Amino acid sequence: xxxxxxxxxxxxxxxxxxxxxxxxxxxxxxxxxxxxxxxxxxxxxxxxxxxxxxxxxxxxxxxxxxxxxxxxxxxxxxxxxxxxxxxxxxxxxxxxxxxxxxxxxxxxxxxxxxxxxxxxxxxxxxxxxxxxxxxxxxxxxxxxxxxxxxxxxxxxxxxxxxxx
Amino acid sequence: xxxxxxxxxxxxxxxxxxxxxxxxxxxxxxxxxxxxxxxxxxxxxxxxxxxxxxxxxxxxxxxxxxxxxxxxxxxxxxxxxxxxxxxxxxxxxxxxxxxxxxxxxxxxxxxxxxxxxxxxxxxxxxxxxxxxxxxxxxxxxxxxxxxxxxxxxxxxxxxxxxxxxxxxxxxxxxxxxxxxxxxxxxxxxxxxxxxxxxxxxxxxxxxxxxxxxxxxxxxxxxxxxxxxxxxxxxxxxxxxxxxxxxxxxxxxxxxxxxx
Numbered sequence: 001x002x003x004x005x006x007x008x009x010x011x012x013x014x015x016x017x018x019x020x021x022x023x024x025x026x027x028x029x030x031x032x033x034x035x036x037x038x039x040x041x042x043x044x045x046x047x048x049x050x051x052x053x054x055x056x057x058x059x060x061x062x063x064x065x066x067x068x069x070x071x072x073x074x075x076x077x078x079x080x081x082x083x084x085x086x087x088x089x090x091x092x093x094x095x096x097x098x099x100x101x102x103x104x105x106x107x108x109x110x111x112x113x114x115x116x117x118x119x120x121x122x123x124x125x126x127x128x129x130x131x132x133x134x135x136x137x138x139x140x141x142x143x144x145x146x147x148x149x150x151x152x153x154x155x156x157x158x159x160x161x162x163x164x
Numbered sequence: 165x166x167x168x169x170x171x172x173x174x175x176x177x178x179x180x181x182x183x184x185x186x187x188x189x190x191x192x193x194x195x196x197x198x199x200x201x202x203x204x205x206x207x208x209x210x211x212x213x214x215x216x217x218x219x220x221x222x223x224x225x226x227x228x229x230x231x232x233x234x235x236x237x238x239x240x241x242x243x244x245x246x247x248x249x250x251x252x253x254x255x256x257x258x259x260x261x262x263x264x265x266x267x268x269x270x271x272x273x274x275x276x277x278x279x280x281x282x283x284x285x286x287x288x289x290x291x292x293x294x295x296x297x298x299x300x301x302x303x304x305x306x307x308x309x310x311x312x313x314x315x316x317x318x319x320x321x322x323x324x325x326x327x328x329x330x331x332x333x334x335x336x337x338x339x340x341x342x343x344x345x346x347x348x349x350x351x352x353x354x355x356x357x358x359x360x361x362x363x364x365x366x367x368x369x370x371x372x373x374x375x376x377x378x379x380x381x382x383x384x385x386x387x388x389x390x391x392x393x394x395x396x397x398x399x400x401x402x403x404x405x406x407x408x409x410x411x412x413x414x415x416x417x418x419x420x421x422x423x
Contacts, residue, residue: 057308107271107311117337158262159270164310164326 027136028097032083036129046122046129053122057111061096064088099135100125106143107163118155174341176364177265178323179372179393180352181381182239185400186359187222189237194220196354197241200324202310204296217290219321220351236399239360241351242267242288242321243384243392250280250289258318265365265393266323276316285388289320323362324349344370365393 039049047053052060068088071081087094102108116122123129127138139145150157197203197220206215220241228234244267251259251267258273259280281289295315298306306312309326313319328347335342344364352360363372375381381395 104312105272105314107313109309109311111333114333159260159273160262160266160268160325160329163270163272164329 027099027134030097030134031095032080033133034096035133036135037131037133040130053112054116055113057109057113059112064092064094067094099137100141102141109162109164118153124149175263175366176342176344177366177393178328178347179244179265179363179365179376179395180241180323180349181361181363181372181375181395181397183359183361183397184236184238185397186357187237187239187355188357188359189222189224189235190356191222192354192356193239193351193360194218194222196350197321199305200307200310200350201322202306202312203319204292204298204313205302206294206296210293215291215293217292217319219288219290219319234401238396239351240286240288240384241394242323243286243390243394244321244323245390245392247389247391249283249285249388249390253279253283255279264328266325266328267320268322268325269318269320271311271313271317271319274317276318278318281318284320285385285390286392289318292317292319 049062049066050059051062052058064084064087067084071084075081076085084094102110125139125141126135129135146162147157149155150161155161198205198218201219203217203219206217210216220239223238223240225236225238226233227236244265246261246265248259248261248267251261255277256273256275258270258275259267260270261267276291278291281291292313292315307326309330324347327349331346332342335346344362344367347362349360349362352362361371363370365372365376367373376395380398380400382398383392383395
């Protein structure tokens, strides 16, 4: 009997351990449910808004003024667009919440440009946003995920390649 | 499993020569290092307990006496030893020498035992006893390429590893080997007297390779046997005419001996 209890505890603990990144990394609630799928279906590309992804470490978020540039004419009657335009009129940025982040103690600076230069698609980590509204933690980030991919593609696995 | 990455024929080995003849002790290297590497200002209370963090410091020594006194300024950073005493004592392998000869500190792996700091004969390692705050005006000048160290982490000069890796990434994007002239640590870049020379020791025709074994170069504490990759060009003084008037004991003013 006790052996079964030990086994059960071990299985539960192993399951929790495996699920740990998923349990701890959750997408926060966004102020506006930005529909990625509509924008991608309209023929836009990731880097049209996340402009710095190919050239710099951070991918970048567009200012609300850039939203307003297009939406001054497009779908102006939609209630969500009205919210966006209200932000733009107030001169206030939309308080987007960060989805992917490393813990401070990881001392990692993720460099988007290196990964794009290596030929990785955005969806490798961020998932296929053609079917998603807001971004979610599609691939929970822990070092195992990073290292597995680095090994598979022959990228650097030295500490200082990622941890500065 | 993984395929070992094919290495290029040339692996650099980074080193530094500090020219004591050129150094004026202006401390620009200290300031530049602090700005580049997001080094916390620990404040006067910590400084009283020897808790100042400065990866690059200038040691000032006085030589001679009386009118012949002279000052020697010696910039001291992590000496990047070949046989680094800090490395074997780390229980979690948070510090190691990478392929390119840079002794690196892996902050996320460090658990703060401080053995490495105790074993360093050059006092080149500094411990974060607290989470140090930055003033709002200082916050905006933080270098985005370097993380901020948190409490309980040892830190030290890394030869500006972020600049080395950035140059290597750039070379990788441009599909060419990395050139040693691409890289300059913040201290060498800021030095107005150009006393600090950074380069590749594996390149015999490079900035450092040509002079690395010159007899005028010295290392700090050679008796410890750490074999640093930082060498100092010893201060050379021109010969002076004897001070005849003041001392009165030179040959010219010596009284003639009559037979």
